[in-house]
Amino acid sequence: MIKLGKVETYIREKLEREKLHFVLLDPDDVSPEVAGELARMSEEIGVDAIMVGGSTGAEGEVLDGVVKGIKENSNLPVILFPGSHGGISKYADAIFFMSLLNSRNPFFITGAQALGAFQVKRYGIEPIPMAYLIVEPGETVGWVGDAKPLPRHKPKIAAAYALAGQYLGMRLVYLEAGSGAPQPVPPEMIALVKRVIEVPLIVGGGIRTEEQARAAVKAGADIIVTGTAIEKAGSIEKAREKLIELNRGIKG
Numbered sequence: 001m002i003k004l005g006k007v008e009t010y011i012r013e014k015l016e017r018e019k020l021h022f023v024l025l026d027p028d029d030v031s032p033e034v035a036g037e038l039a040r041m042s043e044e045i046g047v048d049a050i051m052v053g054g055s056t057g058a059e060g061e062v063l064d065g066v067v068k069g070i071k072e073n074s075n076l077p078v079i080l081f082p083g084s085h086g087g088i089s090k091y092a093d094a095i096f097f098m099s100l101l102n103s104r105n106p107f108f109i110t111g112a113q114a115l116g117a118f119q120v121k122r123y124g125i126e127p128i129p130m131a132y133l134i135v136e137p138g139e140t141v142g143w144v145g146d147a148k149p150l151p152r153h154k155p156k157i158a159a160a161y162a163l164a165g166q167y168l169g170m171r172l173v174y175l176e177a178g179s180g181a182p183q184p185v186p187p188e189m190i191a192l193v194k195r196v197i198e199v200p201l202i203v204g205g206g207i208r209t210e211e212q213a214r215a216a217v218k219a220g221a222d223i224i225v226t227g228t229a230i231e232k233a234g235s236i237e238k239a240r241e242k243l244i245e246l247n248r249g250i251k252g
């Protein structure tokens with residue numbers, strides 16, 4: 001029988017009490033030292049987990065170095081957010097074992113997953129099955145993942161994909177506007193998706209301000225992912241201020 005793993009149990013238990021904030025670090029953009037420092041700060045401020053990944057080549061030693069840098073400096077769970085089967089590191093705690101349901105390319109629906117499955121098993125990384133849905137504009141990940149991005153003003157299409165993901169057995173749904181998107185996923189879309197599914201809803205892409213984070217939570221997001229706003233803050237001190245601001249929007 002399949003048992004829920006440690007990280008997924010931690011997420012579920014925490015969600016009984018509060019909304020969660022995950023910080024995404026891209027090994028292409030941060031060194032192991034900076035990643036460690038950001039993770040340490042994140043933990044102090046009340047962030048709930050660190051995600052590690054990038055759509056353009058976060059692999060091998062570079063990826064391992066960043067995961068190790070984070071593990072050495074914080075106790076937060078490290079969850080891989082892979083762009084392909086290359087995005088797997090044995091030093092991580094868990095992996096979003098995601099399928100890009102609205103991709104046109106079967107590689108991103110089941111291909112990368114098959115190529116990565118034995119590695120995940122061998123390393124004992126906890127897989128968390130997740131429906132990954134790309135919403136317009138989709139940015140780099142939309143292009144790389146060959147998505148047919150969900151129209152921003154058609155929340156029903158997003159809700160249909162999300163429910164299909166749940167019925168396929170996925171235990172999380174992620175609505176993704178794309179890293180660095182000019183606008184986050186519209187609250188109306190978050191609200192309809194949330195109304196339809198029973199599994200936790202993750203929302204990310206383009207969330208830069210406290211107000212945007214609060215609006216996403218108010219609409220029904222359970223977990224908010226922030227990346228660019230922290231990575232591009234300009235300095236460690238500014239990253240700290242941004243983390244505090246975004247965390248306040250999420251935790252209320």
Ligand SMILES: CC(C)=CCC/C(C)=C/CC/C(C)=C/CC/C(C)=C/COP(=O)(O)OP(=O)(O)O
Pocket residue numbers: 026028052053054055056057081082083084085096097098099100108109112113116117132139140141144145178179
């Ligand atoms: C489960 C396994 C082994 C693989 C899943 C593979 C899938 C479905 C990938 C989806 C498509 C994709 C390219 C996802 C990347 C997700 C991600 C890390 C986004 C954040 O990266 P960005 O910041 O957009 O990328 P860059 O900064 O590299 O442009």
Ligand SMILES: O=P(O)(O)OC[C@@H](O)CO
Pocket residue numbers: 024141176177178179180181203204205206207225226227228229
């Ligand atoms: O970098 P941002 O825009 O915060 O997006 C986070 C995440 O949803 C990207 O995959």
Ligand SMILES: [Mg+2]
Pocket residue numbers: 026029054055179
């Ligand atoms: Mg990035």
